[in-house]
Amino acid sequence: MADLAVFATTRRVLLVVVFAVQLVLTLPPLVGHPHGPAAWIAYGLLTGVLGVVAGYVGAARAKVPPWLGAVVLTASVLATTGLPPAASFEPADWAFGLVGWYLLLVLVERPVVLVSALGAHVCFSVAWFAHAGNGDVGTAGVVILSGTSFQLGVLVITRVLLRDARLAAGAAAEHDAARTREALALQREQDLRAGFEGQLGAxxxxxxxxxxxxxxxxxxxxxxxxxxxxxxxxxxxxxxxxxxxxxxxxxxxxxxxxxxxxxxxxxxxxxxxxxxxxxxxxxxxxxxxxxxxxxxxxxxxxxxxxxxxxxxxxxxxxxxxxxxxxxxxxxxxxxxxxxxxxxxxxxxxxxxxxxxx
Amino acid sequence: MADHVTAVVVDDHPVVRAGVAHWLSTEDVELVASGEDPGVAWTGPGATADVVVLDLHLGGVAPATSALRKLVEDGRKVVVYSMRADDEIVLQCLELGALSYLTKAEGADHLVGAVKAAAKGQSYTPPALAGALAGDRSETRPALSPRETEVLVEWFQSESKEFVAQRLNITLSTVNSHLERIRVKYAAIGRQAPTKAALVARAIQDGLIGLDDL
Structure with missing residues (x-):
């Protein structure tokens, strides 16, 4: 139960973050630069994922289907390939940070899959960056490091929360069990006493x-x-x-x-x-x-x-x-x-x- | 001559033999032989004694039921006198044809009564035996009337026939004839033995019980 509560809360927070990032931070560069049609398809896919997750959260469903991760990665490929020439990790690259947040949103309860998907996303972006050539490596490094470290930080915090929640739940269960045992012992003693008093007769x-x-x-x-x-x-x-x-x-x-x-x-x-x-x-x-x-x-x-x-x-x-x-x-x-x-x-x-x- | 009764005692404890001898002598029963082996009932003066008082536990682990069977098959009148009071062994002894079964907790009166009854070929039902019969749950047990059952139970509980008679508002002799009828019913079931056959025959002759009751 503790796990589900932690994931549900984290996902709710991430939902707000992703919504804000997609609307406020990524829409202007997408509109302001000459992106190919693939970028718009990617934007649409991501919006779709956002809708699905919002639906799950709204329905108080704790888990979201894992294939959403594949959709997000597809959007990552489409967005990266739809970039204007030599725009990787430049201000025009709207998708790099956003995809990371999306992966976090849909895969937060699957840390291994999440890290793998995040790795694949970064690798593909870096490969695309290298393929285009003549980009600024320094800028790329800063963007990659700042984006992913923030997202990994959120993942680590989630795991820590999860561990603490489990410990707390265990302690609470143990406390409840002790209370129950105590109440039972008390009841038994009272029954025994009442029984004896009843039978002591004369x-x-x-x-x-x-x-x-x-x-x-x-x-x-x-x-x-x-x-x-x-x-x-x-x-x-x-x-x-x-x-x-x-x-x-x-x-x-x-x-x-x-x-x-x-x-x-x-x-x-x-x-x-x-x-x-x-x-x-x-x-x-x-x-x-x-x-x-x-x-x-x-x-x-x-x-x-x-x-x-x-x-x-x-x-x-x-x-x-x-x-x-x-x-x-x-x-x-x-x-x-x-x-x-x-x-x-x-x-x-x-x-x-x-x-x- | 009819009042003169002779008995032989088979018991492995000298003190019991001496005690039984004393009890019987005060009631004009002559103890002609005694010993720790059933052989004393087959040889010498013991062979002609009217009644055999047999202890079921002669040193060995197993009860001496085979000795009882041999004696009964020979037509001897046997009173079993035992330490044990468990119902199973009591009922088994009756089945074999013992005329009475007494536990050693039961006193002189019952022993003398049982020996005198046995000498006449009659059954004697002391309280412990009545209890065993009342608690009999075997499938072959004879059907007893409610009154017979009540006599049996109250005799077991009170050990006083006067009490039973007063409580059930019957005479003392009616109490006795109820007990006798019960024993005849028991004698009529199971394996054949001369003593059992004699009990049944005499009861029918005396009109104590009809053939229909069996």
Missing amino acids: LLPLLADLADEEVDVTDRATRLRCSVAAVQLRRLFAENDDVPDPLLHELTACVDVAERRGVVVSLAVSGTAIPVPTEVRRELVAPMARALAVASGRAKVSVLRTATEVRVAVVADAPQEVPEQEVPEAGGEPVQVTVETSVHSGLVRSEARWRTT
């Missing part, structure tokens, strides 16, 4: 209550809340682990916390592992985690994976009291997990079922 209010001394740690209800929060936290830690069977991994994590509390937990697994989406897993494990948090004595956790459903159940000795918290899992639309809790013959059973089909 923990944050509990910590606040403890800090405010609104609850007493010697109170049994508080200790129940603590164990619920501990299981929730442990499950949350396990949630993002990369393991072959994430559901079993999370269940094991919850079982581990309960066992630390002195509950004897047995875990039975049936059926092979199948992929379970994270939200579903969360809802499958949550009832079990809550039940384990309040369990005492013995508990049995089971996972059953059949062809059509996944069932996670915990059966434990029915507790005397169940903490009143039934905080719905924050964030996220309801998924197809049904939870059922029932108490029979001194046992409480909580089961979460998810239909895979």
Whole structure:
């Protein structure tokens, strides 16, 4: 993109320069000296080229067709051969400088072709000058040197501009990429934080209550809340682990916390592992985690994976009291997990079922 | 005489043999022989024992399924007693004709129950086995009724037949007959074995299951 911008700008400037030179500097000598008809054809060709380039620039087209260079060289030959006798590099030679500008105008983005064409143009003019003989070599040298050096100078400036523009564009792109990476990292961190806050459930209010001394740690209800929060936290830690069977991994994590509390937990697994989406897993494990948090004595956790459903159940000795918290899992639309809790013959059973089909 | 049950234990760990012997003795089951090689079930007093309690992992890497097959083909009543609880091996043992499959995590009650049931030629379905059956996704699995599936699952989950009975509002014996019907359905599929044939024949005779259910 940077290249195109530089060339387009340069061409626009050159267009103005060429137009001015052709109208103001070259028309008077062309009219004022006895040129052959070839000179007028050359003038016409060059005007045509000017028109085409102006059309391209006007249409915001970045590149012009390279065959315009050939047209310009043809005009150079016609103009040189149409000169009055022994007029090369004299005031009557209207075309020498103008052709150089034209070559620059149409070939500015092709430096090698441009220099070659310019060389050919100079060589032909010099050859014509030598062929005519008896011209002033000093004057010719000055004209050639001043004309071409100016044009080559413009070419060099264009290349320098081009290089700087490329460097600037590269730096800007790198800067943009860095900004994007930074924004992405920030977003990810926010998502993670929001996700954790959403799933921390009972923990944050509990910590606040403890800090405010609104609850007493010697109170049994508080200790129940603590164990619920501990299981929730442990499950949350396990949630993002990369393991072959994430559901079993999370269940094991919850079982581990309960066992630390002195509950004897047995875990039975049936059926092979199948992929379970994270939200579903969360809802499958949550009832079990809550039940384990309040369990005492013995508990049995089971996972059953059949062809059509996944069932996670915990059966434990029915507790005397169940903490009143039934905080719905924050964030996220309801998924197809049904939870059922029932108490029979001194046992409480909580089961979460998810239909895979 | 009908109550007197004899058993032989094949296990490569002396402590397991001693433990099983103790459990069985408290429930009036006589352990007539034990050893670390299936040979004890073929020779001496072990050859006539009513029930063979067989450990599937006798030191080697591969499970002793060939020993199980030979015993079953000879009409012996085998209770498999194994460390492993993966469904595939459990179902394979049933297919071969074992009357029960117990994991070593399951306690004395289940072992004694399984041995006593096996002595009468009956199946015994402990919770882990129920789980394996409930999670069976093989194409050859028999069709179970919704109620049978529910009994199987809840028994696996709760390990308490009282709980299952109360929850499903059925009697304890109905829970047992559901489990038995399931096992008969399993016995009726796959390869033939004397124990499996006997299970099916007896179930039909007792009216537990009709020919149409199979």
